[in-house]
Amino acid sequence: MSALGKSFVGLTGILLLTAGYIYIFKSCWQPLALCSKPFVRIGDRCYFFSSNKEPSYEYYRMVYKNRAFSVPVVMDWMHANFGCETIDPQARLVTVRSAQEMRLISDYMRYRAHVQTHSIFWSGGHRGRLSDPKDVDHKTLIDFYWHQHAYPMNFTNFVATKQPNRRFENGFCVYLEFTGEELVMGVEKCDRKIAFVCELN
Template identity: 65%
Template sequence: MPSMGKSFVCISFILLLGATIHFQDYWHPHCSKPFVNIGGRCYFFSSNKVPTYEYYKVTFKTRVLSVPVVMGWLHANLGCEAIDDKSRLVTVRTVEEMKQIAYYLKYKAHAATHAVFWCGGHRGRLSNPDDVDHKTLYDFYWHNDALPMNYTNFVKKEPPKTRFGDGYCVYMEFTGTELVMGVEKCDKKLAFVCEWDPNLPTPPNPFAPQRDTTL
């Protein structure tokens, strides 16, 4: 009887472990192409094509888009939104997320062709979509966050609080083992990485008809 009891406990543990793993997999977001699942999050790499491609033809939600591999920071962010309104330039908030993306770039992407790409960081907090709060230019922010970045990995030759050059927009560079951050002029054409997040608010449509509020 004792041996049967131990066997029952062992079998129950295996079944419980399998159910837990299945439950975790079930609740990971489903990443529709061209997004790929990395660590349970969905990403799109504009450079994830062979080097001869200048445009990435994307089929997503019945739409076909030709997305340039390299663009300026603002156009890259608009390109992310064009693919899906819940997508924008990637944010890397933890060292663990940085390691997961670096691993993907090393083994599953064309990192040798485009090792530098735009992310969603910028110098200064955006007071509105068209302007920067100039009192905050000594810090870096993700998109419309109210507080500065809580995780940074700037290269030592360009620490964010001592040398900005002419750049306001943040890029990331894959060194072969990790992602390091740098600052560049926003109109510089680079590859870019988008992140899909179902919790993002839908951006306003600039082409939507405006309601007349006059009396």
């Protein structure tokens, strides 16, 4: 075999080997998906803050499937859930999984979410496990859950002065409050109208 033939065979082997490695490891190398408007990327998730409009703006106007509509900046907990689904069918009120995620959201809020006007936001947390979409399992009311999760929250950071009591005077729905330094959790009556944060599921 000539030198040219040996180089061709060697080059072909290298190309096939490289292609094999690319095929095997391509699932490990995937760029982060972009967040479509009005969602913003924080860490590796996409979020929507109802207060991301100017403080004087009462509604978030948007177009979805060629229909224009407005989502209020402040709503009660139940309507905030519906508001998230209206913005995107895959969206729901935010679930905070860790202290790191709480810190990332807090850093974003410090500079971009009009916290001087809206420092309190609904999250997807609630007291008691939902046995179905309309009812709460009353035996679980001492714990807090995210959405339809079967197990209590694995991360909380209720401030001592906002720690919910067992007599349920604080309400049933979990909000996030930006204190200027950090984001903390509190419990409020679900019919209070405040801003809200959604995330893409």
